[in-house]
Amino acid sequence: MTTTTTYIAFLRAINVGGRTVRMERLRALFAELGLGNVRSYIQSGNVFFSTDEPDRAALTARIEEHLERSLGYPVPVLLRTVDEVAGLLAAEPFRGVEVTPDVRLVIAFLSEPLPAELALPHRSVKGDVEVLGADPGAAYVVVHLQDGKWVTKEMFGKQYRGAVTSRFLHTTERILAAARKS
Known part of the structure; x- marks a missing residue:
C-alpha cells in the first residue's frame, strides 16, 4: 500500500x-x-x-x-x-518569551542537527540572537533587533556546516495553515 x-x-x-x-x-x-x-x-x-x-x-x-x-x-x-511542522508549533517553543517591538521569534529549519558541543540556550557574541532550544530539524531563535535590524547572520557559530533557512513564527503558522488547505 x-x-x-x-x-x-x-x-x-x-x-x-x-x-x-x-x-x-x-x-x-x-x-x-x-x-x-x-x-x-x-x-x-x-x-x-x-x-x-x-x-x-x-x-x-x-x-x-x-x-x-x-x-x-x-x-x-x-x-x-x-x-x-504542526508538532513543532504545538510544542510552543517560545512559551514565556515576551514579544516587544525589538524581539522577533524565528524558527530556523536545519538540514542537520546542531553540533553537540553547542550548549543551549546559546547567545551570540553580540547578544542579538538567542537560541532557546532545538530538535534535529529546527532551532528556536529569539532575535533582538539592533536599530530595527537583524544584524547577526551566524546563529549557531562557525561549527555548524548544515543548511539553514529561517521563518518568523507567525509566518510559519500561516504557512502551516495554507499547507493544510486542499
Missing part, C-alpha cells in the same frame, strides 16, 4: 540577493518532478506538494538538483511534513 505524504519545502536563496523567481515558475519546477498538488505561499520559497516517494533524502536531493539545474544556482531544500 502506498502512502501519500504532504510536504512543505522550505527553500533557501529564493527571492533574496537579486535572485528572483516567480512563484508560478517555482511551482512549475516542482510539478516537472511529478509531484502532486503543488502550491506555494508568499514569495520567500515555501512550496507544498504531495508525493508517495518514501525516501525523503533522495527526494530532497532530486529537488535540489532540479532547482540548481533550472535556476543556475544551488537552492537548499528543507522538507518537513505538515504533521512535523
Whole structure:
C-alpha cells in the first residue's frame, strides 16, 4: 500500500540577493518532478506538494538538483511534513518569551542537527540572537533587533556546516495553515 505524504519545502536563496523567481515558475519546477498538488505561499520559497516517494533524502536531493539545474544556482531544500511542522508549533517553543517591538521569534529549519558541543540556550557574541532550544530539524531563535535590524547572520557559530533557512513564527503558522488547505 502506498502512502501519500504532504510536504512543505522550505527553500533557501529564493527571492533574496537579486535572485528572483516567480512563484508560478517555482511551482512549475516542482510539478516537472511529478509531484502532486503543488502550491506555494508568499514569495520567500515555501512550496507544498504531495508525493508517495518514501525516501525523503533522495527526494530532497532530486529537488535540489532540479532547482540548481533550472535556476543556475544551488537552492537548499528543507522538507518537513505538515504533521512535523504542526508538532513543532504545538510544542510552543517560545512559551514565556515576551514579544516587544525589538524581539522577533524565528524558527530556523536545519538540514542537520546542531553540533553537540553547542550548549543551549546559546547567545551570540553580540547578544542579538538567542537560541532557546532545538530538535534535529529546527532551532528556536529569539532575535533582538539592533536599530530595527537583524544584524547577526551566524546563529549557531562557525561549527555548524548544515543548511539553514529561517521563518518568523507567525509566518510559519500561516504557512502551516495554507499547507493544510486542499
